[in-house]
Amino acid sequence: MNSKTVLVSGASVAGPSAAFWLHRYGYSVTVVEAAPALRPGGQAVDFRGEQMRLVRAMDLLDELRRYETGMGDQLLLDPAGRPVQTVPSRFISGELEILRGDLARVLYDRTKDHTEYLFGDRVSTLTETTDGVEVTFRHGAPRRFDLVVGADGVHSGVRAAAFGPESRFRTELGYHVAGFAAPNHLGLDHRGLIHNEAGRGVMLASHRDPETVHVGLYFRGDPHGYGRPDPARQKEIIAEAYAGAGWETPRLLNALADATDLYFDRVGQIKLDCWSRGRVVLLGDAAWCAGPGGSGTGLAMMGAQVLAGELAAAGGDHRSAFARYEQRLRKPARVGQKNGAGSGSFLVPPTDKKVRSRNRTYRMLAGPIGGRVFDHMGTRAANAVKFREYPVPANPVPA
DSSP: OOOOEEEEEOOSSHHHHHHHHHHHTTOEEEEEESSSSOOOOOOEEEEOTHHHHHHHHTTOHHHHHHHBOOOOOEEEEOTTSOEEEEEOHHHHHOSEEEEHHHHHHHHHHHHTTTEEEEESOOEEEEEEOSSOEEEEESSSOOEEESEEEEOSOTTOHHHHHHTOOGGGTEEEEEEEEEEEEEEOTTOOSSOEEEEEETTEEEEEEOOSOTTEEEEEEEEEOOTTSSOSOOHHHHHHHHHHHTTTOOTTHHHHHHGGGGOSSOEEEEEEEEOOSOSEETTEEEOTHHHHOOOTTSOHHHHHHHHHHHHHHHHHHTTTOHHHHHHHHHHHHHHHHHHHHHHHHTHHHHHSOSSHHHHHHHHHHHHHHTSHHHHHHHHHHHHHTTTSSOOOOOOOOSSOSOO
8 A cells, every 4th residue: 555645743742754755755644733833942952872883874964064953061960059079971871952932943944845834733633544544633624634644742732632631651750751941040051050959850951042051840749630731830830849949949949930931740651552543653752751861852853754764665564664674763762761771860859869879979989980970861762763764755645
């Protein structure tokens, strides 16, 4: 069975990456995105190892270098705010680090001339027929596609429509994450600070804009207790979680009231027995969300290349291609999830004793022997899938 038209849900990173590779192999791609426009800013994401080969194969390296954060070392602080240890930049930032919003913009610019983008809409229902998928949207008219790719993140609407509710596939990691931009009152210059108290942490990072810092917050709490709060309630939850916090936290949280770029979510993993159902397939966090430290962005981009390449190699036979795609990505996804499952003990130790223990671990890993261990930990997920170029057929996909 040959397939030519593809609907991709999600225009962050995984979706445009899929559009890039699917176009190369002759597919006509439509990307639908719930947000009204590309989301700027966001947390920094890094590339290393095999993922750098992918970036070069996409001819994106020079463009991404223009936007890289240029982050230097990060300084680890004790609960009182005193310097404890320097964390080398390669541990946190890899070989190339860029803000997620900048990466999304680069991928969009590279694909917009040959991809149809539909912003401000989302998939409502999916009905598979003998020769395609009938898709209804929240706002747009119904359409038919040969294949549907769910690249719409941990709260995937495509996954919900084709596989069932998120609760069936989600494992909570026991903490929440939030992030926003704030004035750089500490004068950080391409540097970062990491501060923890029991059950809560603050990470500051100064990137390309010297006037602002990105504030990353990690805190423990009831993973089900907040539901899906609106932005006003999100700010209240953060204020409650950090009540009485020391160091620079109160001043940083003063900037939260005016923040327009707040990201807030609970941290968890997604685990499914199968990533495809008929003509619908999942990619990235929609399929295998690992959480922080799981090399999720790079693996999603690698997965997009494998998915498109296997479809081309199978002549559009989606059953064979989806099986091969999953076969290649299953083990790397498990490696990423193993890394992500242990991230909480580093990002937000639950007690003061465990904060001190985590800080001692950082000191050990910053040494010559520990540094090699840390490098291995950082590249294990990135190198779990080896980059392999798929040949472009002379007649990629018959109409």
